[in-house]
Amino acid sequence: MQHLKLLILLMSSSLILYACPAREDETYTxxxxxxxxxxxxxxxxxxxxxxxxEQYNCEYGVGEAINSHSSVxxxxxxGSWDSELGKSRYLQIMVIEKDSAVKYFSSTCDTxxxxxxxxxxxxxxxxxxxxxxxxVVYPD
Numbered sequence: 001m002q003h004l005k006l007l008i009l010l011m012s013s014s015l016i017l018y019a020c021p022a023r024e025d026e027t028y029t030x031x032x033x034x035x036x037x038x039x040x041x042x043x044x045x046x047x048x049x050x051x052x053x054e055q056y057n058c059e060y061g062v063g064e065a066i067n068s069h070s071s072v073x074x075x076x077x078x079g080s081w082d083s084e085l086g087k088s089r090y091l092q093i094m095v096i097e098k099d100s101a102v103k104y105f106s107s108t109c110d111t112x113x114x115x116x117x118x119x120x121x122x123x124x125x126x127x128x129x130x131x132x133x134x135x136v137v138y139p140d
Contacts, residue, residue, distance in 0.1 A: 026080035026081075026082045026083070027080055027081045027082055027129075027134050028075055028076055028080050028081065029073045029074065029075045029076075029081075029134070030073070030074045030075075030081060030091075030129065030134050030135070030136060031071050031072075031073055031074075031134060031135045031136070032063075032066060032071060032072050032073075032074055032093065032135075032136045032138070033066075033070075033071040033135060033136065033137045033138065034066040034067065034068060034069065034070060034071065034138055035069060035137055035138065035139065036068055036069075036138065036139065037068050037069070038068055038097075038098070038099075039065055039066065039067045039068055039098040039099070040065070040066050040095050040096065040097065040098050040119065040138060041062045041063070041065050041066075041095075041096045041097070041098040041101040041102075042062060042063045042066065042093055042094060042095050042096065043056060043057065043060055043061070043062050043063065043093070043094040043096065044063055044074060044091060044092070044093050044094075045057065045060060045091070045092045045094075046084065046085075046089055046090070046091055046092075047089060047090055047091075047092055047123075048088060048089055048090075049088045049089065049090060049125075053092060054094075054118070054121060055113060056094060056096065056112065056113055056116065056118065058109035058112060058113075062096070062101060065098050066098075081126070081129065081134070082126060085125060085126035085129070086126055089125075090123050090124055090125045090128075091122075091123075091124045091129070092121060092122065092123050092124075093121070093122040093124065093136055094118055094120075094121045094122075095118070095119045095120045095121070095122075095138050096116050096117065096118055096119060097116060097117050097119060100115055100116040100117060101116050103115075104116055119138070120138060120139065120140075122136055124136065
């Protein structure tokens with residue numbers, strides 16, 4: 001009987017914890033919109049404040065392509081953007097030309113960097129993203 005009570009207590013606790021919603025004041029998704037007539041590609045990276053990286057990093061690859069006049073959701077795998085960026089960090093989103101990125105995807109990193117134009121680089125802190133309502137629009 002004691003084991004049955006313990007089992008019921010553990011199951012009840014698990015259900016209560018499982019049903020707890022995510023904090024409403026935290027954000028888990030950033031929307032990236034393409035307001036141009038051409039598809040774009042993009043590369044997200046996190047940096048500490050003070051670090052600066054403008055070059056395309058071949059080790060990271062690119063995010064999902066964004067067709068003209070459409071958007072994609074960029075979500076955190078674990079935790080919220082609020083906690084990730086609240087640690088004196090910023091999110092860099094590098095917008096690149098999709099057609100060139102596809103064409104040179106299998107090339108060496110130097111060749112890719114030489115032939116794939118960087119159209120814009122955003123460096124966004126937590127406050128920047130809150131002001132934008134968690135939506136990054138290309139072009140601004």
